[in-house]
Amino acid sequence: MQKTQSVFHRLPRIVGRAALAAVSAVSFVMPGIMANASATIHPGDKITVVVYNHPDLSLSEITVASDGNASLPLLGIVHVGGLSSDQARQVIVTRLGHYLRYPAVDVRVVQEAQSIFFTGAFNGSAVYEPGETLGSAVGAISRTGSDTSGAMSVESTIQTNNIDLQRVRLERDGRSIGAPINLVALSRNGEPGPILEPGDTIHLVTKPIRVELRGDVKNPGAVYLDHGDSLAQAVAQAGGYSPTTSLSNVLLFRDGKSTPISSAGETMNAPAHDGDTLNFIPAPHVNVLGMVQKPGEVLLQNRPTLYDALYEAGGPANRADMRHVKVIHNGTATTHDLSRLVHGDTSSDVALDDGDTVVIPQGHSVDGSSVASGLGVLATLKYLGL
Numbered sequence: 001m002q003k004t005q006s007v008f009h010r011l012p013r014i015v016g017r018a019a020l021a022a023v024s025a026v027s028f029v030m031p032g033i034m035a036n037a038s039a040t041i042h043p044g045d046k047i048t049v050v051v052y053n054h055p056d057l058s059l060s061e062i063t064v065a066s067d068g069n070a071s072l073p074l075l076g077i078v079h080v081g082g083l084s085s086d087q088a089r090q091v092i093v094t095r096l097g098h099y100l101r102y103p104a105v106d107v108r109v110v111q112e113a114q115s116i117f118f119t120g121a122f123n124g125s126a127v128y129e130p131g132e133t134l135g136s137a138v139g140a141i142s143r144t145g146s147d148t149s150g151a152m153s154v155e156s157t158i159q160t161n162n163i164d165l166q167r168v169r170l171e172r173d174g175r176s177i178g179a180p181i182n183l184v185a186l187s188r189n190g191e192p193g194p195i196l197e198p199g200d201t202i203h204l205v206t207k208p209i210r211v212e213l214r215g216d217v218k219n220p221g222a223v224y225l226d227h228g229d230s231l232a233q234a235v236a237q238a239g240g241y242s243p244t245t246s247l248s249n250v251l252l253f254r255d256g257k258s259t260p261i262s263s264a265g266e267t268m269n270a271p272a273h274d275g276d277t278l279n280f281i282p283a284p285h286v287n288v289l290g291m292v293q294k295p296g297e298v299l300l301q302n303r304p305t306l307y308d309a310l311y312e313a314g315g316p317a318n319r320a321d322m323r324h325v326k327v328i329h330n331g332t333a334t335t336h337d338l339s340r341l342v343h344g345d346t347s348s349d350v351a352l353d354d355g356d357t358v359v360i361p362q363g364h365s366v367d368g369s370s371v372a373s374g375l376g377v378l379a380t381l382k383y384l385g386l
Contacts, residue, residue, distance in 0.1 A: 040173055041080045041088055042199030043068055044113025044125065049092065052104040057096075061110055066117035066125060066201060068174055074099060082174020085109055113199045121163055121204040134170060134193030135183055137202060138163075162206050162224040169203040170194060211272050213238045215280040216245045231272045235263075246283040248303045253277040284354035288313035291320035291360040300352065306336065307349045309358050321363025328357040 041047060043066045051057040057073045064070050068081020075095050080088040089107040096103040115125045116137055126140060165183040169176055177194070186193050207224035211234040214220055218239030225234055231252070235241065247263040254276050261267045283301040286309045288294075293314025300308050306327060316322060322338045327350060336348050352358070 039085050039109045039112075041068075041083055041085065041109060042113050042173065043081050043117045043201055044115040044199055045109050046111040046113075047080070047085075047088075048106075048108050048110055050106040051092075051096065051100075052106070054100070054103075064113075066119055066123065068201075080107075115198065116196055117199075117201045119201055119203050121206045128196065128198045132196045134168065134181060134196060134202065135186060136192060137196060138165070138168065138183060138204070164205050164207045164224075164226070166226070167205055170196075171201040171203060172197060172199070209272050209274045212277040213280070214277065216242050216282045217278075217280045218242050225272055228271050230270060231268045231276065231278060232263075234272055234276075234278070235268075241280070244282045244299065245280050245301065246304070247301050249281055251279040251281075253279065282354075284352060284356070286352050286354075287357040289357065289359050291317040291362050293317060304352050305349050306338070306352060306358065307341070307346070309352060310338075310360075313358075316360055319362050321361045323363070324361055326359040326361070327352065328359065329353060 041064055043064050045064045046061050047064060047070065048061060049059045049070075049072060059072065062070055062072075064081055068079050069077050070080050072078050072092070075092065078088075078092060078095065080091070083091065085107045089105050092105050092107065093103055096105065114128045116128050116132065117125045118141070122141065124141075126137060166185070167180040168183050169180050171177065181193060183193060207226050209225040209227065209229065210222055211225060211231065212222050213234065217235065218241070221238070223234045223237045225237075241247065241263065245263075250261050250263055250268070252259045252261050252267065254273055259267070283299050284304045285297055285299055286304075287297050288309050292310065293316075295313065298309055298312035300312065302308055306325070310316065322341070325336045325338050326333050327336060329352075334350075336350060338348050340348065
């Protein structure tokens with residue numbers, strides 16, 4: 001009986017200590033807290049999480065990430081975006097119940113976000129501006145790309161050419177607002193898209209067709225296309241061909257097969273396939289010496305042949321011996337009769353390699369203009385793949 005009385009005698013003191021601990025914990029988070037327990041938590045909000053009698057598990061301030069997650073001691077990642085403060089508290093209580101007996105938790109919003117967020121193909125945030133629209137927010141990424149003006153705070157840079165602007169999703173309070181939005185169609189109609197609110201999240205995805213560009217092109221790497229876009233558009237997106245690219249000898253890797261194609265051929269202008277790879281090689285440099293209009297080194301971007309070398313050198317001079325044209329390859333000379341070129345006979349044309357030398361000796365007077373004209377027609381036909 002004495003023990004029972006002793007317990008009840010001490011009960012007010014025990015309760016008083018627990019109440020004092022609770023009051024102390026509450027006073028730990030009260031200054032500056034404006035929101036109530038029903039406030040909805042948005043990405044970018046600053047929140048406090050108090051676990052009574054466990055200061056090591058409490059956080060005086062934490063910023064909710066763009067995906068709505070918060071990192072808490074012991075629990076790790078907890079999704080709180082779109083929940084009310086009370087709902088977030090219940091989630092944390094349930095999770096802590098695996099470690100603590102009867103955990104007491106308080107969650108409050110200290111400061112509401114004044115930012116908009118990007119997820120998916122691009123992760124980052126931007127300062128919210130009153131009246132900001134979906135179109136202007138996405139457009140700001142392409143203009144800024146990194147923190148250059150102070151208005152953007154980004155975690156990485158992007159190329160908006162890779163973003164599928166026809167499938168942009170807007171999320172608010174953890175929920176998608178309507179169907180994916182086609183910003184391309186809106187832009188064509190002069191419409192800016194929906195007006196944003198602080199804490200909104202814009203989800204971006206990459207275009208569905210990925211093409212890898214390798215070798216001698218201005219900006220090698222992966223580019224992304226819409227359905228129906230051509231390989232030529234992939235090259236344009238990568239900045240175009242370099243000044244030394246071989247335009248007639250591009251290798252296309254598709255479905256495990258390698259196929260040589262021309263930059264002006266049908267395949268280059270046909271729709272690209274997801275997973276295509278284009279490999280560009282440098283065009284060969286050839287020395288053309290002797291009786292030509294512009295002797296010296298020429299770059300054979302269109303086709304690496306003897307006829308193209310003569311064309312790039314301006315054609316034969318007036319006293320060129322076209323019956324004894326020499327090609328020197330790896331120290332070995334071969335002789336070729338090009339006199340029939342005037343009549344359109346291309347049987348004497350041969351392929352050239354990088355570093356070859358072509359020598360046009362002096363001979364009897366020939367009609368250089370006719371030969372040059374023939375070379376021009378043949379070069380055009382070969383470039384077109386005809």
